[in-house]
Amino acid sequence: MTPFTTLTSRTVVLPQENIDTDQIIPARFLTTTSRDGLGKLAFYDWRYDAEGRAHGDTILNRIAPCAHRILVAGRNFGCGSSREHAPWALTDFGFRAVVSTEIADIFTSNALKNGLLPVVVDQQTWNELAARTGENATIDLESCELRFGNHVAKFAVESFARRCLLDGVDTLGWLITHLPAIEDYEKRVAA
Amino acid sequence: MSSKQPRSLFQKVWDAHVVEPEADDRPAVLYVDLHLVHEVTSPQAFTALAERGVKVRRPDRTFATLDHSTPTLPPNAKGERPYVTPQARDQVATLEKNCREHGIALAGWDSPHRGIVHVIGPELGLTWPGTVVVCGDSHTATHGAFGALAFGIGTSEVGHVLATQCLLQRKPKTIRVTADGSLQPGVSAKDLALTIIAELGIGGGTGCVVEYAGEAIRALDMEGRMTVCNLSIEMGARAGMIAPDETTINWLRGRPRAPQGEAFDSMASQWRALVSDEGAVFDREVRIDASKIQPVATWGTTPDTGIAIGASVPRPGSPSAERARDYMHTQTVLADTPVDVVFIGSCTNGRLPDLRAAAEVMRGRKVKSSVRALVVPGSEAVRQQAEAEGLHDVFLAAGAEWRLPGCSMCIAMNGDLVAPGQLAVSTSNRNFEGRQGPGARTVLASPATAAASAIAGHIADPRPYLGVQ
Numbered sequence: 001m002t003p004f005t006t007l008t009s010r011t012v013v014l015p016q017e018n019i020d021t022d023q024i025i026p027a028r029f030l031t032t033t034s035r036d037g038l039g040k041l042a043f044y045d046w047r048y049d050a051e052g053r054a055h056g057d058t059i060l061n062r063i064a065p066c067a068h069r070i071l072v073a074g075r076n077f078g079c080g081s082s083r084e085h086a087p088w089a090l091t092d093f094g095f096r097a098v099v100s101t102e103i104a105d106i107f108t109s110n111a112l113k114n115g116l117l118p119v120v121v122d123q124q125t126w127n128e129l130a131a132r133t134g135e136n137a138t139i140d141l142e143s144c145e146l147r148f149g150n151h152v153a154k155f156a157v158e159s160f161a162r163r164c165l166l167d168g169v170d171t172l173g174w175l176i177t178h179l180p181a182i183e184d185y186e187k188r189v190a191a
Numbered sequence: 192m193s194s195k196q197p198r199s200l201f202q203k204v205w206d207a208h209v210v211e212p213e214a215d216d217r218p219a220v221l222y223v224d225l226h227l228v229h230e231v232t233s234p235q236a237f238t239a240l241a242e243r244g245v246k247v248r249r250p251d252r253t254f255a256t257l258d259h260s261t262p263t264l265p266p267n268a269k270g271e272r273p274y275v276t277p278q279a280r281d282q283v284a285t286l287e288k289n290c291r292e293h294g295i296a297l298a299g300w301d302s303p304h305r306g307i308v309h310v311i312g313p314e315l316g317l318t319w320p321g322t323v324v325v326c327g328d329s330h331t332a333t334h335g336a337f338g339a340l341a342f343g344i345g346t347s348e349v350g351h352v353l354a355t356q357c358l359l360q361r362k363p364k365t366i367r368v369t370a371d372g373s374l375q376p377g378v379s380a381k382d383l384a385l386t387i388i389a390e391l392g393i394g395g396g397t398g399c400v401v402e403y404a405g406e407a408i409r410a411l412d413m414e415g416r417m418t419v420c421n422l423s424i425e426m427g428a429r430a431g432m433i434a435p436d437e438t439t440i441n442w443l444r445g446r447p448r449a450p451q452g453e454a455f456d457s458m459a460s461q462w463r464a465l466v467s468d469e470g471a472v473f474d475r476e477v478r479i480d481a482s483k484i485q486p487v488a489t490w491g492t493t494p495d496t497g498i499a500i501g502a503s504v505p506r507p508g509s510p511s512a513e514r515a516r517d518y519m520h521t522q523t524v525l526a527d528t529p530v531d532v533v534f535i536g537s538c539t540n541g542r543l544p545d546l547r548a549a550a551e552v553m554r555g556r557k558v559k560s561s562v563r564a565l566v567v568p569g570s571e572a573v574r575q576q577a578e579a580e581g582l583h584d585v586f587l588a589a590g591a592e593w594r595l596p597g598c599s600m601c602i603a604m605n606g607d608l609v610a611p612g613q614l615a616v617s618t619s620n621r622n623f624e625g626r627q628g629p630g631a632r633t634v635l636a637s638p639a640t641a642a643a644s645a646i647a648g649h650i651a652d653p654r655p656y657l658g659v660q
Contacts, residue, residue: 023625034235034238080424080623081343083345105427158218158361159217175220186356
């Protein structure tokens with residue numbers, strides 16, 4: 001996993017609440033056996049009509065994704081299914097961080113394993129940030145600060161996941177080092 | 192830890208599975224007893240194992256089935272199944288291959304046990320009280336109906352469990368929802384669950400495990416309890432749990448993968464201790480009066496928008512609610528809303544008592560000519576039992592379709608979908624925009640309500656059809 005330390009980028013604001021994983025990547029695209037190349041399917045039904053023509057009225061079709069790596073979304077982002085295809089699609093589209101006032105559990109867990117940083121802020125900070133769509137913001141994972149304009153907001157990230165992101169370490173490797181303890185547990189309890 | 196301190200059901204199951212305790216700088220290593228696998232969320236996990244040269248550590252604790260991408264129409268004369276795309280067929284073949292290579296039991300096409308992962312786990316007796324059950328599927332909470340700690344995980348975590356039989360987890364918070372009183376006749380577990388979700392809100396359970404308790408929960412059969420736990424994720428909760436009791440134990444006895452004979456009785460006495468102790472502390476307590484609940488349907492595009500079928504749709508109080516109202520454009524009184532499609536099935540409501548409830552409404556009646564009704568059993572076993580009881584004849588005589596088991600129109604990735612703009616009354620679990628197909632409008636309801644709506648041609652309270660007023 002690529003380390004995540006500090007990110008400075010322009011924001012994209014999707015103010016809707018409860019953006020669920022069916023919006024992020026519709027279920028009919030989940031027949032893939034790969035995790036790659038899903039960015040073109042991100043928010044597909046928001047971006048394209050039934051004939052596959054791009055809608056002009058969504059901001060997602062008017063930006064250069066690589067220049068807008070911070071998604072600012074309404075409350076309870078990522079609710080719904082456990083599909084990891086959601087962070088795969090978002091990162092392949094170009095996002096490296098999602099800022100909301102509330103982010104769903106399983107989405108958070110999946111995002112952290114894919115170098116996509118979930119940032120939960122208070123409503124006032126969110127309002128200030130959402131009012132400045134397209135402007136630059138900085139997310140500093142070392143200091144756990146979100147900075148934009150004159151604003152500095154602290155945010156919390158689960159400490160282990162934060163360490164893994166900063167170091168670019170994947171958690172499976174770390175878990176495998178615990179195999180002796182797991183074998184011991186199985187001998188004691190779960191034979 | 193002192194054994195004197197009162198513990199919740201969740202805490203007891205959690206404590207028994209901690210391989211390494213959590214600390215400030217790292218989550219707990221939590222042991223997984225049962226890992227359920229399906230074709231959609233597993234291929235990339237098997238690839239990750241292959242890249243690392245790691246084998247599946249405990250294939251004996253892993254069980255796979257085919258459910259999401261599978262067609263519900265039978266094969267043609269040449270034996271070819273009508274997959275929606277070659278990619279869907281390849282995804283199924285990939286799971287078949289991965290199971291062969293790693294020695295994982297698979298309830299495949301030729302198995303009498305195949306079905307939706309959360310239907311077959313309990314049905315086979317794989318799901319035991321007090322165990323930790325995971326699956327790359329957010330409706331894994333279903334298994335909590337047995338007093339298991341069961342939750343959905345992402346594909347990276349599927350890889351973690353395949354490789355180590357463990358997960359890294361922070362201990363969640365707890366909520367206890369106590370449903371007092373008795374459900375009225377014609378009111379089902381689905382109506383209870385949708386009422387609880389409406390009470391707590393779509394994010395009300397985020398970061399939490401919910402224990403369901405109280406007279407109305409105790410009175411539910413296991414299938415009803417599964418419906419309630421299944422929907423826990425629809426308020427953001429990772430897991431829902433119900434303490435095992437004699438209903439649980441009687442349901443499990445004799446199931447093929449449950450303990451047998453004396454071993455069962457010995458396990459059952461341990462299971463009876465899996466209750467929240469008197470004085471156990473929860474982060475939040477919620478009480479619901481079950482006797483006041485009416486048959487419920489959702490008006491919006493989130494599962495927390497359930498209201499009584501005869502009620503008026505609330506005025507939108509936010510831009511998101513306004514968007515939901517405009518998308519769904521139901522009638523002001525929910526019951527006046529015309530219906531195009533009715534879907535009866537899914538891991539929420541695809542079990543035998545669900546089909547019986549729907550059949551009771553449909554028996555001797557006809558589906559309105561403008562409505563397409565699809566009935567999809569949750570598993571091969573449900574299908575066979577339903578056919579043995581003649582339920583399929585009731586559905587077919589009414590003009591509904593009777594399909595092969597699978598997730599089908601709930602997630603609409605196998606070709607079973609609702610056309611753009613059409614309104615479906617569905618016994619499934621999600622009514623998000625486009626969930627049942629691009630532009631589809633979904634109303635969540637119980638099997639009896641879905642069946643009544645198919646007959647009436649509009650969203651309908653099932654009670655008049657059941658002889659209940």
